[in-house]
Amino acid sequence: MHRKSSPLMKRDNERNYELARNTGHSNNSITGTIESFTRVYSAPLGFENQAPYILALVSLGNGKKITSQVVDCKEVRIGDKVEPCLRKVYVDGKDGLIHYGTKFRVIK
Amino acid sequence: MKIPIIGAYSTGFGDLWDKGMGDLLEEAGINALKSAGLTAKDVDAVYTANAFSSKISGHAPICSLCFERLGISSSVCISSGDASGAIAIKEAANLIMSGEAKYVLVIGAEKSTDLKTNEMLAVAQDTIDDKEELFIGATVQSQFAMITRKYMSDFRLSRDDMSFITINSHKNGMTNKFAQFRFELDVNKINSSAFIADPIKALDCSMYCDGASAIILCSSGAAEKSKRNVLGYLLGSGIASMPSPLSKRKSLTRIDSTADAAAEAYKKSGISPKDIGLIESYDLVPVSGIISIEDMGFAEKGKGIEFIKKHPQAVNQSGGLKSCGHAVGATGIRQAVDIIKRLKKNSIKYGISNTMNGTGSISAVNIFGA
Amino acid sequence: MTGIISYGAYIPKFRIKSEEIAKVQGHDPNYILKEILIEEKSVPSLDEDSMTMGFEASLNALKRVNIDRKRIGAVYSGSESPAYAVKPNASIIGEALGIGMDYTSADVEFACKAGTAAMQMVFGLSKSGFIDCGLAIGSDTAQSPPGDLIEHTSSAGAAAILVSNKEEEIIAKLEGMHSVSSDTPDFWRRPEEKYPQYAERFTGAPAYFKHVVQSAKELMKKTKTSPKDISHVAFHTPNGKFPLKAGSMLGFDKSQLESNLIVSKIGNTYSAASMMVLTHILDKAKEGERILLASFGSGAGSDAFLFSVTKSIKNLNKAKTTQEYIDNKEYISYGEYCKLTYL
Numbered sequence: 013m014h015r016k017s018s019p020l021m022k023r024d025n026e027r028n029y030e031l032a033r034n035t036g037h038s039n040n041s042i043t044g045t046i047e048s049f050t051r052v053y054s055a056p057l058g059f060e061n062q063a064p065y066i067l068a069l070v071s072l073g074n075g076k077k078i079t080s081q082v083v084d085c086k087e088v089r090i091g092d093k094v095e096p097c098l099r100k101v102y103v104d105g106k107d108g109l110i111h112y113g114t115k116f117r118v119i120k
Numbered sequence: 121m122k123i124p125i126i127g128a129y130s131t132g133f134g135d136l137w138d139k140g141m142g143d144l145l146e147e148a149g150i151n152a153l154k155s156a157g158l159t160a161k162d163v164d165a166v167y168t169a170n171a172f173s174s175k176i177s178g179h180a181p182i183c184s185l186c187f188e189r190l191g192i193s194s195s196v197c198i199s200s201g202d203a204s205g206a207i208a209i210k211e212a213a214n215l216i217m218s219g220e221a222k223y224v225l226v227i228g229a230e231k232s233t234d235l236k237t238n239e240m241l242a243v244a245q246d247t248i249d250d251k252e253e254l255f256i257g258a259t260v261q262s263q264f265a266m267i268t269r270k271y272m273s274d275f276r277l278s279r280d281d282m283s284f285i286t287i288n289s290h291k292n293g294m295t296n297k298f299a300q301f302r303f304e305l306d307v308n309k310i311n312s313s314a315f316i317a318d319p320i321k322a323l324d325c326s327m328y329c330d331g332a333s334a335i336i337l338c339s340s341g342a343a344e345k346s347k348r349n350v351l352g353y354l355l356g357s358g359i360a361s362m363p364s365p366l367s368k369r370k371s372l373t374r375i376d377s378t379a380d381a382a383a384e385a386y387k388k389s390g391i392s393p394k395d396i397g398l399i400e401s402y403d404l405v406p407v408s409g410i411i412s413i414e415d416m417g418f419a420e421k422g423k424g425i426e427f428i429k430k431h432p433q434a435v436n437q438s439g440g441l442k443s444c445g446h447a448v449g450a451t452g453i454r455q456a457v458d459i460i461k462r463l464k465k466n467s468i469k470y471g472i473s474n475t476m477n478g479t480g481s482i483s484a485v486n487i488f489g490a
Numbered sequence: 491m492t493g494i495i496s497y498g499a500y501i502p503k504f505r506i507k508s509e510e511i512a513k514v515q516g517h518d519p520n521y522i523l524k525e526i527l528i529e530e531k532s533v534p535s536l537d538e539d540s541m542t543m544g545f546e547a548s549l550n551a552l553k554r555v556n557i558d559r560k561r562i563g564a565v566y567s568g569s570e571s572p573a574y575a576v577k578p579n580a581s582i583i584g585e586a587l588g589i590g591m592d593y594t595s596a597d598v599e600f601a602c603k604a605g606t607a608a609m610q611m612v613f614g615l616s617k618s619g620f621i622d623c624g625l626a627i628g629s630d631t632a633q634s635p636p637g638d639l640i641e642h643t644s645s646a647g648a649a650a651i652l653v654s655n656k657e658e659e660i661i662a663k664l665e666g667m668h669s670v671s672s673d674t675p676d677f678w679r680r681p682e683e684k685y686p687q688y689a690e691r692f693t694g695a696p697a698y699f700k701h702v703v704q705s706a707k708e709l710m711k712k713t714k715t716s717p718k719d720i721s722h723v724a725f726h727t728p729n730g731k732f733p734l735k736a737g738s739m740l741g742f743d744k745s746q747l748e749s750n751l752i753v754s755k756i757g758n759t760y761s762a763a764s765m766m767v768l769t770h771i772l773d774k775a776k777e778g779e780r781i782l783l784a785s786f787g788s789g790a791g792s793d794a795f796l797f798s799v800t801k802s803i804k805n806l807n808k809a810k811t812t813q814e815y816i817d818n819k820e821y822i823s824y825g826e827y828c829k830l831t832y833l
C-alpha cells in the first residue's frame with residue numbers, strides 16, 4: 013500500500029506549491045525568519061537516507077508559521093532570513109508517487 | 121470529586137520478551153483485582169488504554185483480549201497516544217460518577233519491544249501533525265528539539281542545565297524496582313551519547329518499552345459499604361487540546377493544553393499547586409518534563425529546573441518516564457500507581473500527574489489524594 | 491512574429507572537481523582538462539530533480555517580466571531524466587507555477603535537444619496564434635556510471651525560455667529556424683537501464699558535427715546570414731572542445747564562441763546545455779546583436795535558431811544571471827558525490 017493515496021496528494025497540491033511559486037518576485041514573494049531549528053539525525057521512515065537534515069520553524073509574517081526543511085546550507089541560526097523553494101520531500105518507494113513540497117533556503 | 125482507588129498494580133517496565141499483550145493485561149488486571157479483594161465478576165466495566173497495538177501487532181481490539189483473559193464483558197479501549205492512560209482514568213471516573221458503575225478496572229498496556237527500535241520510533245510519529253510536520257520529515261523528537269532550542273535561547277540555559285531533570289529522574293529511579301533503567305547518569309555520560317535531533321541526545325530521551333499498569337476505581341457508596349481498603353483518591357481530572365503543529369501555536373515554550381488540563385483538574389478538586397507534594401511530570405525529553413512542571417503551575421516560565429533542584433524528591437520520585445521507561449498506553453496509569461503508593465509512604469497529602477500526546481496536542485492531568 | 495520575451499536558468503549548488511573524480515577513478519586529470527576542457531561539474535542535491543530545477547528556471551523567467559501567468563498557453567518540458575516515465579514534468583511545473591488549467595503541455599524527449607525541440611513547439615504555437623505565451627524548458631539530472639569518462643561531464647541544470655507573439659514584449663526576435671534529424675545510434679538508453687550507452691568516437695564526426703554543422707549552415711543560408719553577421723553562438727556543450735571545433739568548422743572565431751565555455755565550470759547539463767549558453771548570452775546581449783543557437787540531440791538531430799536582440803531587452807527586471815548560478819557553488823568530495831548520486 014502506498015503511503016499517500018492519489019486523492020490525498022491532489023488535495024495537498026495547492027498547499028505544497030503555493031509558497032514557492034512567487035519566490036523572488038517583487039510584489040508577492042514570501043520570505044520567512046527562522047524561529048527555532050534542529051538538525052535531525054534520527055529520521056522517520058522514508059527520510060533515513062536524507063539524514064542529517066535541518067528542520068526549522070519558519071515565521072512567515074502575519075502570524076503564519078511552518079515547520080519545514082532548510083536546504084543548501086550546513087548551518088543556520090535563529091533569526092536567519094529564508095525564502096521558499098520547491099523540492100522533493102518524499103519518494104514513495106520504487107513505484108509510488110513523488111511528493112514535492114516547500115522547503116526553504118537561507119537568503120544572504 | 122473524590123473517587124476511591126481500591127486497587128493498584130504495575131508490572132515491571134522494560135523488555136518483557138516473554139509476555140504478550142494478553143499476558144500483560146492479565147497480569148495487571150488479576151493483580152489489581154487481588155489488591156482490591158475483588159474478582160472479575162465484581163467489576164462493572166474495564167477501560168483499557170493502549171496507543172499502538174494495531175500498528176505493532178496488527179491486533180486492535182484489546183477489549184477482546186480483556187474479555188478472553190479477565191472475563192470482563194463491558195469493555196472500552198481508549199487510544200489517544202501517550203495520553204491514553206490518563207484519559208482512561210478520567211473516563212472511568214466519569215462512569216462511576218454517573219452512577220452507572222460501582223467498580224471500574226482501568227488497565228494500560230503496551231508491547232513496544234515487539235517492534236525494532238527504529239520501527240517503534242516510526243510508529244510513535246503518528247502522534248504528531250501529519251500534513252505539515254510528518255510530511256516534511258519531522259518527529260516527536262525533532263519538534264521537541266526545536267522547542268528545546270527556543271527554551272534554551274529564551275531563558276539562557278545550556279544543555280547541561282536542562283540535564284538536571286534527567287539526572288534527577290535517574291537518581292530517583294534507582295530505588296524503584298519497577299523501573300527499567302536503574303543507573304545514575306551525569307552530564308558527561310549524557311553528552312557522550314549521539315544526537316537524535318540536536319540539541320536532544322539519545323540519553324536525553326525516554327525509551328519506549330513494555331509494561332502494564334492497572335488501578336480500580338469504585339463509587340464512594342461501594343467503598344463504604346464493603347469497607348474496602350482505600351489506597352488513595354482521584355480528586356480531579358482535566359483533559360485539554362491545543363494545535364498539534366508547532367506552527368499553529370502561540371508560544372513554543374508553553375504547552376497550553378497542559379495548563380488548561382491542569383486548570384480543569386485544580387478546579388474540580390479545589391486543590392492548588394501549593395498543596396501538592398508529589399509530581400509525575402511528562403519527561404519524555406528534558407524540555408517536556410520541565411515545561412510540564414511550569415505549565416501545571418509549579419514554577420514560572422524558565423524556572424522549571426530551579427524548582428526541580430529545590431524539590432528533587434517531589435518531581436518524578438518514581439524515576440519518571442526516563443528511568444521507568446515509557447510503555448505508552450500504560451504510562452498515565454503507572455503514574456497514578458506510583459503516586460498513590462508514594463503519597464502513603466511519604467505521608468504526603470496530594471499528588472499530580474501529567475501526560476501529553478506527541479508534543480502536546482492533547483494533555484491529561486490527574487490529581488490524587490492520600 | 492514570435493520571439494523570446496524572457497528566460498531563466500538554474501544550476502544546483504554543489505560542484506565536484508574533475509580532478510577529484512580522476513583521483514578516485516584513476517583517470518589522468520590533465521587529459522580531462524586539456525582534451526575536453528572540463529574543470530568541474532554541478533551535482534544536484536538528493537531532493538532536486540529535473541522537475542524542481544525546471545520549476546526554478548521557469549520562476550526566474552517569470553521574474554524578469556511582469557506578465558499574468560494565466561497567459562501561458564503551453565508548457566513543454568524537455569528532459570532525458572524526467573521525474574516519471576509516465577506523468578509529465580510539464581504539468582507539474584505548470585500547476586506549481588499557478589498558471590491555471592487552460593494550457594497544453596507535454597514532456598519531450600530527444601536526448602540533449604529535447605529542450606530546443608520544446609522551444610520549436612512553443613514558437614510554432616505562438617507564431618500561428620494558437621497560444622499567446624508559451625514556456626519551453628530544458629532540464630536534466632544526467633546519469634553516468636562510476637568510473638566512466640562521462641562521469642566527468644554528466645551534470646544537472648535547467649533553462650527556461652518564455653515566448654510570445656507580442657512585438658513590444660519580444661527581447662529576441664525569432665528570425666528563422668532549421669532542424670536536421672536522422673537515425674544515428676551514437677548515444678542511447680533503454681527504458682529499464684539506469685545509464686546510457688554511447689559509441690565513443692562515433693559520437694563525434696558522424697553525430698555531433700554532422701548534425702550541428704548542417705543545421706547551422708542551412709539556417710544561415712535560409713536567413714541569408716554568415717558568421718560575420720552573428721555576435722554570439724550557442725552550441726550544445728557535451729564538453730568544451732566540441733562547440734569550439736564546430737564553431738571553427740563553420741567559420742566563427744573564439745570571441746563569438748566564448749559563452750559555450752560555461753561547460754568547463756558546470757559540465758554537460760544535457761537538455762539544458764545549449765539553452766543555458768543562450769541564457770548566458772542573453773544576460774549580456776545588446777540591442778541589434780544576432781544570436782545563433784544550434785543544439786544537438788543524440789539519436790540524432792540538431793535544432794538551429796537565429797535571434798535578433800531588440801531594445802526591449804533593456805526593460806527586463808533583475809533576476810539571477812547564469813553567471814551568478816555558476817559562481818554560487820560549494821565543492822564536495824567524491825564520497826559526498828557518491829551519497830548524492832549512487833546511493
